[in-house]
Amino acid sequence: MMGSVDTHLLRPLSDSECFALLSQIAFEKQKEYHNILEAIGREIAKKCSGLPLAAKTLGSLLRFKDTVQEWNNVLSSEIWQMEIAEFEIFPHLYLSYNELRPAVKRCFLYCAIFSIDSEINVNTLIRMWMAQGFLLGESAEKMELKGREYVQDLAMLSFFEVVDRSGHIFSCKMYRIIHDFAQFLTKSEYFIVDSTDDKGITAKEASCPYARHLVWQDDGTRVNTCFNLLQELSPVIGNLIHLRYLDPSYNSIGELPITVCDLYYLQSLILEGCEYLSKLPEEIFKLKNLRYLVVSDMSDAASIPQGLEKLTGLRTLSCFKTERGGSSLGWLKNLNQLQGHMSIIIDNLNEESDVIEAQNAALKNKNGIRSLRLQFRGEVRMDVMEALQPPPNLLGLVFEGYIGIEFPRWITMSFNKLKVFKVSHCSSLPPLGNLQSLEELYIWSIENMKYLGREFLGITGDGRAIAFPKLKSLKFYSCEEWTEWEDIRVEEEEDVVSIMPCLQDLVVSECPNLKALPHRLLRRTPLDKLDIASSVLLIEQFKSRGGYEFLSPRCRVLTW
Incomplete structure (x- = not known):
């Protein structure tokens, strides 16, 4: 430019x-x-x-x-x-390509559907390979492991450039010449349709005898697996009886045609960002082979039809919402293959029948779920809360909108591996100091919290405690009524065994009435960064230098 x-x-x-x-x-x-x-x-x-x-x-x-x-x-x-004059590097790539196992070759060639330089989510790619029948195995879990093995094979031979996060391959890309090579090998097996072209798909293209994959492309800058629609998906989609993967994400469709339920072999239905979607099709129970149902960002009016409980092969159900007179927690009873992340939106559950439904959901038996979001939209009685106990090896938990004063016992007693906890828009805080593996704690908009006392840390009556033994990051946001954070007393300093011994990052943002930080408590932590934002009284304290006395010299303080 x-x-x-x-x-x-x-x-x-x-x-x-x-x-x-x-x-x-x-x-x-x-x-x-x-x-x-x-x-x-x-x-x-x-x-x-x-x-x-x-x-x-x-x-x-x-x-x-x-x-x-x-x-x-x-x-x-x-x-x-x-003799390929226009592609001088292809002979070099052929040598490596010929070293691949036939199954890996097939998976590599499929990647020709993606655009040049696009970042490909590995989980999504593996699901697409599975949908095509490229990964054979006794179970979906073994197929996913095999898919990751194939990604590693392609990365070792430089066909993929991978993005690694925390020792886990998150996404991959293909160099431009690798992409050209894949398209050269696949030749006419793929149709790429430019959605910005008014001509659409011509009769000649539609009758091509060799094409096996249709790629819907937008302005040429990327190729996505989703269609570029306005308000509806044509009912003729039901004629594509061998379709395995359907992703009409981020479109303004109001509902899916009932003919989608005729896609017997469909394995993945991805509906991310469909904020106008009012409901899933009534006959969704006919999709016996469905494994991945992603329905995040559905509107509040969206409903889930009865019959979902029959899809016992589901491995991903990103969002489930209860409704009075509609979808019930009991529908989750037999969905025991669920894994990964799940969000459950819970309306008022204050009747005796709700207790039975929550018990039938048996969340604690769904050990494949690693991250869970519980969003409450009304009153929930305590026996229902107790019945909502998540699986014990949960790694992440979001607790949002709970208006009760008491918390279920499982919050502090059932998790040995929980690393991330987010508490948002609740009326109070549970005592979380006993969570032995917790590394990150995020606290948002606790409406009635004026005083944060030692019960939050799990300090016992005799003053001895090992609170938050692995906590590294503690962040408070938008706690506008919060005025005091209780410190440990002078006479307790020798008796207290350990409080937040690993804390490195503390954030206090939009807490305008908090008067001071607990100096004696934080003096015991190896704090590296203190971030104070839109918290008037604290900022004034640090501007007067009175707030620095308890911090180590290496601690970096940001006030804004």
Whole structure:
């Protein structure tokens, strides 16, 4: 946009530079073979034509070969005789491609449907592979593990560039030339339709005898698996009887046609961001093979039809909402394969029958659920709350909108692995200090909280406590009535065993009436960052330097 003075033309790498890059990867795990294989490697490097990606690809291929014969086979391969003038790098990619197992080849070629440089969510990709029947296994869980194994195989040979988060592959991308290579191999198996083209799909395109996949593309900047619709999905969708994956996300559709329920083989129905969706189709129980139902961001008016409880193969049900006279918690009874994240929106549950329904839901037996959001929209009696006990190995819990004074016992007694807890728009706080694995605690808009006392920390009457032993991040937002945070007393300092010994990050935002922080308590923590925002009294205290006395020199303080 701004223009440039000089143009820098990149020269091809020299043969020696190509070998340096190739050998850095090829000999990473077999340094003892370097001298034996170096001469052959230098000859192979000459075939890279100065292209760094070619050197990297060949290095990844040779990394798993450790004999002179195997390296000579690469050097003398007939693939080098390919005459593809417009794609000089393809012979290099063919060598690595031919090393893939047939099942992995098939999964790689499927990725031609994605646009160049698009970031592909690995979980979504695996579900699409599963829907196509590319991952064979005894159970969905084993198929997902196999899918992750295939992603790792493709990454090791440089077909994928992966984004790793906390030791877990989150997403992947394909280099432009890799994408071109995948499309070259698939040729006419894919149709890409530009949704911005008024011509739409021509009769000639619709009758193509070879196409197996239809890709709906928007303005050319990305290819998505969802259709670009206005207000409805055509009823003719029901004629696509072999459809396995349907994603009309982020569209303004009001409801799905009943013919969607004729898609017997459908495995994934993704409805993210469909804020105008009023209901799911009444005959959803006919989708016997449905495994993934994502219905996040549905409107308040949206309803879930009876029959959902018959889909016992569901592994993902992102959102479930109870309604008086409609959907009931008991519908979850037999959905024991659910896993990952789930959000449950709960209306008034204050009748005896609600207790039975909550018990039938048996949330505590659904051990595949790792993250749970409980959103309350009305009064819920305590025996219902007790019956809503989540599975014990939960990692994340969001507790939102609860107006009761008492909390169920399971909140502080049932979780040995819980790492993240978010409490939002509740009338009070439960005593959370005994959660042994908790690392992150977020507290939003606790309406009636004026005083935060020692019961929050789990301190016993004799003053001894080990509260929040692994907590690293504690954040308070929009607690406008909060005025006092109780400190430990002077005489208790020697007796208290440990309080927040791992705390690194404390945030207090939009708490305008909080007068001071608990100095003696926080003096015992290794606090690295203190962030105070829109909290007038605290900010004034720190501006006068009176708030710094208890902080360690390394603590960074932000006030704004």
